[in-house]
Amino acid sequence: MIHPATFAFAAALALFAGVAQAQSGAAEGQNIAFDRGRGNCLTCHQIRGGDLPGTIGPELKELKGKYDRNELIAIVTDETRRNPLTAMPPFGRNRILTEQEIDAVVDFLLTL
Numbered sequence: 001m002i003h004p005a006t007f008a009f010a011a012a013l014a015l016f017a018g019v020a021q022a023q024s025g026a027a028e029g030q031n032i033a034f035d036r037g038r039g040n041c042l043t044c045h046q047i048r049g050g051d052l053p054g055t056i057g058p059e060l061k062e063l064k065g066k067y068d069r070n071e072l073i074a075i076v077t078d079e080t081r082r083n084p085l086t087a088m089p090p091f092g093r094n095r096i097l098t099e100q101e102i103d104a105v106v107d108f109l110l111t112l
């Protein structure tokens, strides 16, 4: 039998690893979002901590209350599916960002 203390320790370790990964995902996502050659989100969106934002799109804030993770992935992957006339580039469909990069950007969006 596994000693309960061993189990609790393993569970705590797994939890910690999960949190650490989500944080590094968000940090990587912020880098991608702010990078003018990659996400370039600041060209159109005001984002906390970002310099010289544009105002073509709405400020990105409090997104957690508005969308779930899958909805945010869908928006970043291809906003034209929700709004055919949007100015926002379809980052996934046009392969501007990979699936993993979009995942990291969404980790970051969920911290705003």
Ligand code: HEC
Residues within 6 Å of the ligand: 033, 039, 040, 041, 042, 043, 044, 045, 056, 057, 058, 059, 060, 061, 063, 066, 072, 075, 076, 079, 082, 083, 085, 086, 087, 088, 089, 091, 105, 109
């Ligand atoms: C060329 C301008 C442009 C760029 C670049 C851009 N967006 Fe957008 N974005 C928009 C516009 C305009 C909207 C408003 C909704 C629409 O047009 O359908 C929007 C909407 C959004 C929304 C929904 C916001 C809400 O409150 O409903 C999210 C989330 C979003 N963008 C994320 C991003 C991310 C992340 C990036 C960078 C990877 C990005 N956008 C880059 C123009 C842009």
